[in-house]
Amino acid sequence: MPISVAVDSVLSDKQLTLYTDKPLRFLFQYVYFHKGAFFLVFLTVTMALGCGAAASYTLRILVDTLKEVSISSGASPWPVWRILAVLVAFIAADNILWRGAGWVASGVFVKVTGEIRQDLFRYLLGHSTTYFTNNMSGSLAGRISAIASAVFSLENLLAWSVIPPCINIVYSIGLILTVSPYLGFCVVFSALLLCFILFKMGLTGRPLHMNYATYSSDVEGKMIDAVGNIGLVRLFGQKHYETARLGKALEKEMQARTLALRYMEKLRFVHAVFTAFLIAGILCWVVYLWQNGNATLGDVVMVVGLGFMILHGTRDLAVALVDATQHQARLAEGLKKLLSPHETVHKATREGQIVHSAYQKNQEASSLAVEVLFDHITFSYHGRDNLFEGFTLKIDRGTKVGLVGTSGAGKSTLFSLLLGFYSPARGKVCIDGVDITALSEEQLRQQIAVVPQEVSLFHRSIKENIRYGCFEATDAEVYQAAQAAECYEFIMSLPEGFETLVGEKGIRLSGGQKQRLAIARAFLKNAPVIIFDEATSALDTETEKKIQHVLHKLMVGKTVIAIAHRLSTLEQFDRIVVLQKGKIIQDGAPEHLENTAGVFQNLLKAQGMKR
Template identity: 45%
Template sequence: MKGASPKAAGNPSVARTRGRRAKALVHYADKPILLIMRYIGRRPLAHAFVLLGIVAAVGCALGSQFAIKNLIDELPAGRHHPAAIVTAFLIIVVLLFADNLFWRLSGWVSVRTFVAVTGDVRRHLFGYLLSHSTGYFSNVQPGTLASRVSATANAIFTIENTVAWTALPPLLSVLGAIGIIGTLSPLMSLALLLVSGCMAAVLFWLGSKGRSRHMRFASDAASVDGELVDVISNMTTVRMFDATRRESARLHSFLTHEMTSREASVRYLEKLRLLHAVATWLLSSGLLGWVLWLWTRGRATTGDVVLVSSLGFAILHGTRDLAVALVDLTQHISRLAEAAQTLLVPRDMEEMVGVPALQVRDANIDFENITFAYPGRRPVLDHFSLHIDAGQKVGLVGPSGAGKSTVLALLQRLFEPPRGSGAVTISGQCLSDVSLASLRSAIAIVPQDISLFNRTLLDNVRYGRPDATEEEVLRACAHANCLDLVRSLPEGLGTVVGDRGTRLSGGQRQRIAIARAFLKDAPILLLDEATSALDSVSEAAIQLALDRLMEGRTVVAIAHRLSTLQSFDRIVVIHHGRLVDDGAPNELSRRAGIYRDVLLRQERRAATGNRQPEVVAHARMAKASSAFDEPA
């Protein structure tokens, strides 16, 4: 039997790194700009090279404008002094070549750098999401989460590209053009600087005022993605109830909201662009009139007029492009902020830094005075206490909602009791004080609702032990009585089982889950209706396999059919979150109580061949569900 100390779980430095990264990500939830800078800072040299390349390219472009001005000024005397013309021409050629060279070098480096940033973002966000509690995932649509992970990475990629190729070049061009004009007229340069600065500040302020529109659009777009994934993943149910038209109508309402918010977002951007177009037209016209006035007074050469005219148009186009880029950036940053605020919420079950690994010495389990309630609901467990000796097989029975599945969930630390509301321990170690990885490696579970990945049978069976050999996998399949299934498939263990295992029947998925538990070989085994999806013939065969699997392990099982628990050491009866009866199966069957009532009822049904759902007549069960099963 394997212990519970995997390398990652037992390495304090790994846990410490994971904890620091999680806290850092939470810190950036409402700081999108700093979040971007965090990932830029992971590759400072590559980003610096891209930045310097852009600065050099813009400098060469502006330098070529100044070189053209010199060429024009040299033309009148050029026929008598051709060397000056040739020199001016060569300078322009060199600057144009350098301009293109720097652009291409920056672009080449940016391809790898910007794409690598998106990979970092996706990895870190995915890793952060994986450590959220089960309750977090039950409150958010999976499609929405997946959409926002991609939206965050794509937003950062778009922002980097927009800054590098759309915002930064015109900004540098405008500033450089103003500097060059300053060599002709410092007063003109100062006026341009003040007017451009004021215009940029007004546009930025107006852009920030539209942030709520952009965030509303981002939220509505994510909702549409979540609805699409939800419907597609439940397509069998949709067709079963002939609900295609109803779902189309429902999606239409979501799309209507999304299109309305998108239109409001985009229309606001167009208003800003219109305002900027009028402002730059007035600015460029005034600049051209000013330089012509200087020329009439002999304070500017013909080359100066050409230079200022070309730079004026550069400023016109540059400020226009800059305004468009800044407005677009506002929209993308708003989308990034919305996605980050949704994903980077504080985790309600944060793992402490440097926690030790669970050391399973004897695999005994203790629930110590547990009081637990799901958010917004009444307590499911009420001062619940239970001790399970190592190697003991314990069955949990009780009406639906009594707290059986909650007991298994707390044992796996899918949820955690509040401070002061009791504790769960294994081998005397409180579960909140050990690493989650080591705890999960100590427990194997065969659930009622089997979830398989859209991967091969081999990948699914050895999910708990990725390093297992194919021979070990086949041996586990043989123990779980599913070796014939493997051999009957065309590709054997290489067969892809479909989304959530839809290419297999319910009983086949159950056997694969049992084989997975065999292969994991953990000291603690949890069974949640492990044979519920099997027919009577298969159940008998699987029960023999489960008997072998339970040998030498601490077992906690939930079962609706009490006959499957007759070989267990103890039966624990739970009602209204409290332990109301406890003892060996034979002992409880002779003692008046819930267990004996249900057992007699099931025996009479089995004797008459009636397989209808159980209806417990005992007065104690009148207010509870009749079945001994409970939703997870």
């Protein structure tokens, strides 16, 4: 029977930002969400260790009883067997409780890492376009996996390598106090002193681990970047360059890791020397007590066993703290990178929700197409001069408008502003009179379908890629969209039809086939605004003509905005807007601009289209 695991959302995006530089508090939130299961693990581990401590105390009684029986002639051996039976029972209970703790932990530890990945992935998708432009996507995804891995390691370290030695030390000190209070108090003081020294050294070494975590992420990002563009690497024969580039990053990472590990070796050395003197002192003290008749042979055996338990426990604790420091550093570095504040574009305020509801009612009573308005917008990319300053462009309901101009004129930037990827410094972008910043990102996306030049496809089935336009669509509606986009026949000719995997970024399909899937996706979405971003520029002439026929079907009853360098694709448009350096220099019907001296006419001549 398959295991059903539901992944819950534990922290909201707003809550996540509170823990950008607080990795342990971040982890505690997920632990607290499952406090019942974690408490059960802690309780079970405590009981198991208690059984171990009780077994040590029982062994003390067994040794003393054996001595009494061996001295007294004719004494019954039954007390020995009874004590032995209790000892065996404690050992058995110890093992059963450990397995129980492991069973509970295996479920809750995995669930926590799943929830963390889900929350971080949701938060990551909420970042602006600028954020993804400035960071390698592979590195960002790798950080989520690294955080989940670090959390899982920290959970295991705390449950099996940190908490048990600490509890064992407490139990051991308690048993030693029954032999000699003075010896017990000396052990308590020594343990606290050792913890303080290790803690201070751990804090001092934390920057070294943070440094290593940063370089490690950089190495991972460079590998993903090269592998993700392997075709380009091979096309230019740059295998050796990429290897050398990675080698430089690896050199920095290895140096950082070596420094971090060697610092931890210093910490271990301090621990080893301290505990060696401590255990030697405990053993000498208990033997001295026995020599003076203040301790029994059972006391000596028990204290010797506890001494070695403390030695091994603190050694394991020191190693665990070293590993925990490294994992905590990776967790901190990843959170700092991923949980940077979102750049707010869509307010989605209560007023915006009300406006959007009114807008939807208005849409139900009118045609599907909408009006688009760029209202006196001023915008610049970070650190650059203004591209648009007081720019206004109104696109009437149901109008097909082509944007023309040389590179850098601002055509693609207008698309990005309409899609909410960037927010203007002044002015506003409206759809049917509604400022898009009053809508949530999801509400805005419902109004716009995009057919891009470079079609993005997931490494999923054709059906899943088309349905990405509308997840609520039935299979029948997906098939209808494919038929409308005239790609149904080629899909059915594939061995697995609509279940065919398209490969990474759609590598198994031709350019024309990928474009048709993008159009089918837009058909299925049935949004009031259609954006064509150089939709056919990457296709050959014959394929372009076939695609154009399908695009005209898609444009019926919609507000259409298109960028096109091939001006032949704009012949049936209602209006052409010519941009130059963020300003409108020509605006009118294609026939009018064709016969008017200016930039558009010159572009037509350059493409051999002027009659």
